[in-house]
Amino acid sequence: MTLATATDLAAATNESLANLSNTLIYSAMAVYTLAFFAYITEWIFGSRSKIGRTAAALTTEGGAKAPAVTVNKAGSTAVLERPKVVVRAAAGARDVPDGPGAHGGDEQGDLYGRIAVSLTVLAFLIELGGVIARAASVERAPWGNMYEFNITFSTVAVGVYLTLLALKKDVRWLGLFLITTVLLDLGIAVTVLYTASDQLVPALHSYWLYIHVSTAILCGAVFYVGAVSTILYLFKDSYENKLASGGKPGSFATSFLERLPASASLDKFSYRVNAAVFPLWTFTIIAGAIWAGDAWGRYWGWDPKETWAFITWVAYACYLHARATAGWKGRKAAYLALIAFGCWLFNYYGVNIFVSGKHSYAGV
Numbered sequence: 001m002t003l004a005t006a007t008d009l010a011a012a013t014n015e016s017l018a019n020l021s022n023t024l025i026y027s028a029m030a031v032y033t034l035a036f037f038a039y040i041t042e043w044i045f046g047s048r049s050k051i052g053r054t055a056a057a058l059t060t061e062g063g064a065k066a067p068a069v070t071v072n073k074a075g076s077t078a079v080l081e082r083p084k085v086v087v088r089a090a091a092g093a094r095d096v097p098d099g100p101g102a103h104g105g106d107e108q109g110d111l112y113g114r115i116a117v118s119l120t121v122l123a124f125l126i127e128l129g130g131v132i133a134r135a136a137s138v139e140r141a142p143w144g145n146m147y148e149f150n151i152t153f154s155t156v157a158v159g160v161y162l163t164l165l166a167l168k169k170d171v172r173w174l175g176l177f178l179i180t181t182v183l184l185d186l187g188i189a190v191t192v193l194y195t196a197s198d199q200l201v202p203a204l205h206s207y208w209l210y211i212h213v214s215t216a217i218l219c220g221a222v223f224y225v226g227a228v229s230t231i232l233y234l235f236k237d238s239y240e241n242k243l244a245s246g247g248k249p250g251s252f253a254t255s256f257l258e259r260l261p262a263s264a265s266l267d268k269f270s271y272r273v274n275a276a277v278f279p280l281w282t283f284t285i286i287a288g289a290i291w292a293g294d295a296w297g298r299y300w301g302w303d304p305k306e307t308w309a310f311i312t313w314v315a316y317a318c319y320l321h322a323r324a325t326a327g328w329k330g331r332k333a334a335y336l337a338l339i340a341f342g343c344w345l346f347n348y349y350g351v352n353i354f355v356s357g358k359h360s361y362a363g364v
Contacts, residue, residue: 018196046113046259101170101259102176120162141209147193151186156221158178177232206295212288216288226277233270239254239257274337285310315340
């Protein structure tokens with residue numbers, strides 16, 4: 001076998017793996033779509049008979065109605081059962097119970113939810129296979145351009161969600177919103193951002209590619225989960241405020257929002273995930289600076305990507321500081337969290353597509 005023949009065979013093998021990766025990504029999108037419909041079915045057909053907890057708690061708290069008391073007689077002994085109220089953690093806020101979840105506490109709805117999660121696991125494994133095949137096709141990390149970053153990012157985001165479920169965290173309410181945006185992300189990836197499998201530019205040939213970019217992807221995935229819960233917090237908080245002031249939300253809002261956790265639970269969840277990953281984002285920036293020193297002979301040059309990574313860091317630092325400061329809990333801190341995530345999104349999409357710099361590796 002000649003050297004030219006061996007090279008041609010290697011190239012063919014690489015092309016085969018690249019095509020396999022594309023097939024697996026499209027297959028994952030198909031399974032994610034099935035999971036999307038299963039999550040919708042869970043929300044639609046889950047029982048609505050167990051909602052109304054927020055309204056009942058707020059009515060009780062406002063003093064309009066006395067707590068319901070049930071008397072169970074066991075022989076000559078009377079046992080009083082009062083409604084259980086979950087205390088909200090935010091300072092000066094209301095006592096509101098968590099909702100029963102997307103399935104509404106119903107066995108049929110729960111079945112659809114389990115099917116949705118199973119399909120999500122299957123799609124995750126298929127997409128992970130597509131990412132691995134893409135990496136094997138060029139024998140490097142699968143995040144050398146925006147297309148590869150997108151497919152890896154969505155895989156990690158779903159992995160974070162499934163990990164939380166595996167840790168027995170009740171976050172299945174995230175499923176519908178997660179899968180919806182994952183499908184949008186993959187749709188953009190295979191249409192607008194798609195780049196043929198190819199080798200890296202010389203500046204990216206470094207072990208720091210594995211360290212710096214992988215941590216950036218993980219941070220972005222966790223920040224995304226925090227942003228979704230923050231948006232849901234704002235909706236749920238508005239709903240609770242309307243009930244507390246005597247308003248009457250629409251039936252759709254009631255059916256949907258009553259099933260979510262209380263706004264305090266959503267607020268606490270988003271804060272915890274953002275706080276947990278912030279040190280890793282700090283390390284990501286430091287790792288990037290070290291890599292820049294190796295590649296370009298300077299640690300920091302205010303390149304657009306570097307600048308917006310730092311802006312994102314400052315925004316999340318302000319959010320975490322605001323959460324620890326009296327008077328900046330709740331909605332004000334939530335808006336700050338969304339601004340911070342917006343900075344992260346612009347750092348990825350805006351800087352890569354619209355701004356020229358040393359980090360212009362979008363490939364589009």
